[in-house]
Amino acid sequence: MSDDLPPDDFGGMGFLNDLMKMLQGQAGGTNDTARQLAHTIANDGQSEPNIDPAERITVEQLVRVAELHVAATTGLPVGSAGVSVEVGNRSQWADRTIADYRPLFETLSSAMVAGMQLPTDEIPSTDPMAAMMANLSQLMGPMMLGMTTGSMVGHLARRAHGGYDLPVPRPAGQAVLVLLRNVDDFGRDWSLEPDDLRLWVCLNEVAHQAVFSVDHVRQRLTDLLQRHAGAFDTDPDRIGQQFGGINLTEGPDAFAGLQDKLGDPDVILGAVRSPEQDAIQPDLTALVAAITGYVDWVMDSIGENLIGSYPMITEALRRRRVEADASDRFVERILGLELNAEQYDRGTAFTDGVLERVGTDGLHRLFTDPEALPTPSEVDAPGLWLARIDLPS
Numbered sequence: 001m002s003d004d005l006p007p008d009d010f011g012g013m014g015f016l017n018d019l020m021k022m023l024q025g026q027a028g029g030t031n032d033t034a035r036q037l038a039h040t041i042a043n044d045g046q047s048e049p050n051i052d053p054a055e056r057i058t059v060e061q062l063v064r065v066a067e068l069h070v071a072a073t074t075g076l077p078v079g080s081a082g083v084s085v086e087v088g089n090r091s092q093w094a095d096r097t098i099a100d101y102r103p104l105f106e107t108l109s110s111a112m113v114a115g116m117q118l119p120t121d122e123i124p125s126t127d128p129m130a131a132m133m134a135n136l137s138q139l140m141g142p143m144m145l146g147m148t149t150g151s152m153v154g155h156l157a158r159r160a161h162g163g164y165d166l167p168v169p170r171p172a173g174q175a176v177l178v179l180l181r182n183v184d185d186f187g188r189d190w191s192l193e194p195d196d197l198r199l200w201v202c203l204n205e206v207a208h209q210a211v212f213s214v215d216h217v218r219q220r221l222t223d224l225l226q227r228h229a230g231a232f233d234t235d236p237d238r239i240g241q242q243f244g245g246i247n248l249t250e251g252p253d254a255f256a257g258l259q260d261k262l263g264d265p266d267v268i269l270g271a272v273r274s275p276e277q278d279a280i281q282p283d284l285t286a287l288v289a290a291i292t293g294y295v296d297w298v299m300d301s302i303g304e305n306l307i308g309s310y311p312m313i314t315e316a317l318r319r320r321r322v323e324a325d326a327s328d329r330f331v332e333r334i335l336g337l338e339l340n341a342e343q344y345d346r347g348t349a350f351t352d353g354v355l356e357r358v359g360t361d362g363l364h365r366l367f368t369d370p371e372a373l374p375t376p377s378e379v380d381a382p383g384l385w386l387a388r389i390d391l392p393s
Helices: 014-028 030-043 053-074 090-113 128-157 180-190 194-212 215-229 236-242 252-262 265-272 275-306 310-321 326-335 341-367 376-380 382-388
Strands: 085-088 176-179
Touching: 030 090, 030 128, 053 085, 053 176, 053 194, 053 275, 085 090, 090 128, 090 176, 090 215, 090 326, 128 326, 176 180, 176 194, 180 194, 180 310, 194 215, 194 275, 194 310, 215 275, 215 326, 275 310, 275 341, 275 376, 341 376, 341 382, 376 382
Parallel strands: 085 176
Antiparallel strands: none
């Protein structure tokens, strides 16, 4: 469709021309759209300062401390050449996260718009509205990629402390992330000792980095997340039922109604969730539970002796992670992550069950072989896992 459409191409409804031009612009600059939207949401449209170099050096020193302790506790190689760190503000965190999550969001966007395009032989040549909708469906993919990525990452950047607030693997060998503004703001809100809190966050980041440095763990979780993202149901009838009653010919009011629908996570997930995702969910949830349970054990093993105010900080941060707001919950749910208190407790129970039976050497078997990753039933019954990997329980 050309950019120089006359204003009456859609029966005098110039706003439809404006919509098409907007979508065409987004289709040509998806990554810029995502970054701009993420920055706007993350900072409420305001500018933000860069990190003071002295503060950056302080955090880098804390990461060195965390790296030594995590390596000694887990026995895992924390990256092939050690751990580097990026200390950034919200915009910098968002830029890095957009790049790291791009393959996952591309899969998600493709799945959510697949099947929306009508076959060309079913488009009446004399119906400008049908032609407009056909072009709209072609442009929907790039638009949704930019808007979905920017919106999700922008909301995450408002409260993230590091790169692993969501247990989503990032590319191997990348520096860990610390979003210092949010860390320090949280510390002031909760009257926490600043250096202790910063070290806690660094430990958490390095512990996750160690787990995701294990190739088969990173590959397995990445595969499950990608399969979940690619399995959204694109049945036009189901989507039509959710968005029924919205008539695009009614002008801007119709798009206001569409925006309200798109802002309701239950409507979106109800429209597109598929039986295939329901089948994937138990494996995804179980693996995440086992990983978070293990990371929590690593944190407790190190932090209780290293960080003076560790119990107070841990209580505040673990309460925070299960009290996420609606926008964060939407991101978690659309990625297939079940990050509620029940699932964290499930991971803790699995880890405690293994430790009670066979100690730390048995727990470390999680990372020796792809076949050693627990199944959903084994996460709920550690004895079954130990029996399958031939450890006496």
